[in-house]
Amino acid sequence: MNILYDERVDGPLPSVDKPALLAALREALPDLDILHRSEDLKPYECDGLSAYRTLPLLVALPERLEQVQALLRLCHQRGVPVVARGAGTGLSGGALPLSQGILLVMARFNRILEVNPQGRFARVQPGVRNLAISQAAAPHGLYYAPDPSSQIACSIGGNVAENAGGVHCLKYGLTVHNLLKVEILTVEGERLTLGSDALDSPGFDLLALFTGSEGMLGIVTEVTVKLLPRPQVARVLLASFANVEHAGRAVADIIAAGIIPAGLEMMDNLAIRAAEAFIHAGYPVDAAAILLCELDGVEADVHDDCARVDAVLRQAGAREVRLACDEAERVRFWAGRKNAFPAVGRISPDYYCMDGTIPRRELPRVLAGISQLSETYGLRVANVFHAGDGNMHPLILFDANLPGELERAEALGGRILELCVAVGGSITGEHGVGREKINQMCAQFNSDEITLFHAVKAAFDPRGLLNPGKNIPTLQRCAEFGALHVHHGQLPFPDLERF
């Protein structure tokens, strides 16, 4: 995958005099850890999307706010681009370094500053791991709801940058819905507070604007997250279906019944078999699709809801519905789902994880479309996804050692995302655009909209020094990439009618 920063389409990046910059940094910040030798830079050449790699010019590992502030001021003065990075678990290349830029690693800001059980919030530094927040809140019976698969490793600053999701988003929302405020540093090193301790904030909603902005508007230095009371009980139902359409309809029926499951996940046969072989979760390997539906809350409510969901599932054509009989089985059911990606990794030398969102009602059509595209491109696709909120994660299986397969996988991925856009969906659910999906942004938005994105970016960062080349494509790139614009389904995806 070779769409790294391309000066021809993305505009020239200033070429930086590395020794001079290093000397200036050392003089201004003698106690700042800076990596500059290529063997030290190597571990930072990619994030969780390992197919894209660039060696950063320098890596800075600050520990104090003042260091970040001084670093930003110095870079701003010299016109040096800065890419912020948390734990580097992102899947869309949002933290991919620039050869002519500094990689600002925020991992050492790893202190939990306050857990306030009365106010039900935690105030933490950006390098704190997602799961560590819930662990710190656990003694108070509280937790932080968004739970990306990488929650054991990913940091909350990165979660804010990518507006991370997880299997429980359906009920509890994305990162943006679970924040009270963030402290940021602007590109010029100014400290700003976005949001407030109250549930609403006047003026423009800069907290929501900032969340998911992928490091292009500022650097997160502190995050205040909402904490929720841990549900008394959680139960999981596993339903198996003889065909995928029935499973899709069951999803719609559950939502239509007014039930909001804590999680509602779908896996297709290829994913089921891979996960079962790896985790032995007890999945029915002959099912065309399974649904995992988690219900949480107080005992009596969950008991009643389980019965209702069971009835809806059977009505929708489930051939079997199993309620996890104890907590061990519940954890096992989820383990299969949560390990679906590595499980697929075991049956294929390489896989490429996509992340598109579609209106829920389009599930059957899009699944049919993916299956047809999979045949056309001669590559298998396993489907594992957050069915409840229409957030799909097709996994494209390929072998990078076979000539042309990687390019074919990339092309197929692009086609799948365009299909999502064509049915009124979007090219990302929770992984962000980053570097990976920058071309598909041209399919999602028209040039007026992209121009507006750039204007908003310029309001925060007029010289474009924060994470350039990610998230928002240049108009040149869209022109180069071709007339792909299918804006919210207004222009049909060429093959859409066939699905």
Next chain:
Amino acid sequence: MNILYDERVDGPLPSVDKPALLAALREALPDLDILHRSEDLKPYECDGLSAYRTLPLLVALPERLEQVQALLRLCHQRGVPVVARGAGTGLSGGALPLSQGILLVMARFNRILEVNPQGRFARVQPGVRNLAISQAAAPHGLYYAPDPSSQIACSIGGNVAENAGGVHCLKYGLTVHNLLKVEILTVEGERLTLGSDALDSPGFDLLALFTGSEGMLGIVTEVTVKLLPRPQVARVLLASFANVEHAGRAVADIIAAGIIPAGLEMMDNLAIRAAEAFIHAGYPVDAAAILLCELDGVEADVHDDCARVDAVLRQAGAREVRLACDEAERVRFWAGRKNAFPAVGRISPDYYCMDGTIPRRELPRVLAGISQLSETYGLRVANVFHAGDGNMHPLILFDANLPGELERAEALGGRILELCVAVGGSITGEHGVGREKINQMCAQFNSDEITLFHAVKAAFDPRGLLNPGKNIPTLQRCAEFGALHVHHGQLPFPDLERF
């Protein structure tokens, strides 16, 4: 209340040649309804905040998108400011006209374009009334959740502009949480789509940025809202308390128990008595405070939750808890609350409705502070509010015919908002900043933050023609207004420690 557009602090507005503008509009748009005589303009001189009045230069009443587009282009060309207005029910003067600007009334865009029960959304024009959406969705068992008190009259375009709330926000969120996408026209008449039919959209979250931006970033021309299944049952508990602190603690305890009521409202004694005298809702007139707690969902869950909330309320010190025995009583309980504002209007010649949000845990302290400020200023204050989300609506009672009372009410209101900011809260919950709270914005934000707001505004509207003088104060205004900045409680409210 006299803080109308002030050229000295807000910058000069271009003086407009009215006959020339009228002639140009008539030539470009011969079939556009335009009001220009002062007797025709009079009904538009204020919105729901009737203490502020200005006669607009002209009122335009377009019926078609192309008319709005052409009008905007013409105004942009000539540098004429445009203030958009929906139903004019806003309580913060957001739709207050400008003497040198056009009032763009969107009320005739009142068509429901689509109700899609499968996709659970409705696509409507901006002038459609909030309640009309739920009425159109009712045959499908669906409804639109946000329910401002004005829902019978207010329009969805205005709801988007102000990010309107309602008594059910605690469970179902504000307007921004119930939107899928909006179509807008920019100040230059360009059509843009913000958001998508899917639950997430890539790039910066311009939909959230736009929601609540009070007509400063663009004109809403179409809104796609989410629809929810109507809950099977809703029950209301009424709890009475001998003191306000116990009621405040009960709110915290209910939330801490992991229950999310559909609504959780508090009224103090003055409000209770006013409402009871007006509506005969059956409120205990000797209670220091009452809580109304609505639980909704499926029969069995609601039954169990009612029992749990009942226990929590008694534990917190409620001296009586009553479950509305039938639907008629439930509606009566709510009628008292929903008519609290007009009820207070019956016991005082005038009242001034505030709208601040505070962290829930600060409720007792802020109520004590308001009571003390009320004494200091010699004006009664009735408290009616969305206790569950910390959104307060103190009603300041005064008599505009007594010299100095109006000014004292305004000053007291300002102090209450500053108190909200000082405890980490915000100067608005759901009414917006508009014209009313523009000075208090200087207490909420520092100059860097206000500068950033202006930069974001400029990204959409570089010449500042859309609703100038609202929502975001100029730095001159903040300087003029004095050094009131108490940024997120960092500088203490002078009297805070006494409460």
